[in-house]
């Protein structure tokens with residue numbers, strides 16, 4: 203509980219930091235409507251930068267809330283940021299230069315960059331909301347999301363750097379640069395470096411045994427010299443199988459079905475329920491898989507330990523793996 207609360211407080215402080223800073227060090231306000239519009243943009247940028255951190259499966263964050271809550275929060279904050287950034291030009295226009303800011307064509311390029319941001323944001327949000335209704339497969343949606351999200355952030359950075367007076371403050375430039383760098387590092391680490399590391403040292407499929415109609419248990423042994431880390435029963439991991447080239451390579455999450463008491467292998471028991479899992483029975487011994495985990499808080503052991511810890515007081519046990 204305290205673990206989650208401290209992270210929430212930290213999140214709120216980081217997201218609102220530029221607002222406090224501009225109020226403290228910035229020039230006198232330009233009227234309440236313009237100031238609110240500007241603050242919406244400042245907060246929107248900070249939220250979008252932190253979205254990359256939330257999506258990067260950082261265990262320090264995930265451990266406190268669980269993966270599902272984190273992903274739901276990520277979605278909620280995406281909508282919040284989009285709402286704030288869409289209101290930003292309306293309020294700025296209303297408070298100052300008028301509607302030509304919205305409908306005029308003779309505008310400086312940073313304003314056009316801002317307009318493109320809004321368009322890409324709307325596309326990104328709508329694709330997320332209607333993904334299954336427009337039958338956009340998860341992998342295609344994720345590729346689009348991975349292209350749109352960094353593009354949006356780069357354009358916001360350019361827009362705010364070249365148009366906003368607030369970015370004349372050295373402290374604000376530091377925050378903007380730092381947050382952009384953080385988002386970039388998280389993105390590259392999560393989408394390229396970690397997967398490539400795991401791909402270079404994959405687990406090996408020891409067996410793929412049919413348990414019932416449409417259900418298989420895949421047993422995976424770690425690479426030479428690597429041991430299986432701690433995990434709780436009920437936690438899950440992400441697996442990416444590398445099999446016959448004709449079979450799809452996709453990352454999916456499955457509960458770890460092996461006992462944490464043994465340290466020789468990991469397994470997952472997988473039901474064929476869609477296009478990818480329909481191929482799971484074609485997994486062969488000797489195939490390999492990238493393993494990322496464990497994640498999740500859905501474990502009786504974890505809740506038992508939390509209860510005991512509450513009864514015994516702080517420091518009664520070491521927390522989750």
Ligand SMILES: Cc1cc2nc3c(=O)[nH]c(=O)nc-3n(C[C@H](O)[C@H](O)[C@H](O)COP(=O)(O)OP(=O)(O)OC[C@H]3O[C@@H](n4cnc5c(N)ncnc54)[C@H](O)[C@@H]3O)c2cc1C
Pocket residue numbers: 340438454455456457458470471472473474475476477478479480498
């Ligand atoms: C934390 C977690 C643990 C899981 N553990 C297991 C497990 O131990 N064994 C197992 O067989 N499956 C498990 N699943 C579900 C598994 O991830 C999906 O069945 C699989 O990703 C579907 O991939 P697909 O491309 O074959 O199916 P798709 O074509 O993507 O979907 C086929 C069907 O599966 C459903 N589905 C797809 N993704 C999910 C999801 N994330 N959660 C629930 N239903 C989904 C869809 O609604 C659809 O009905 C788990 C899911 C989560 C979130």
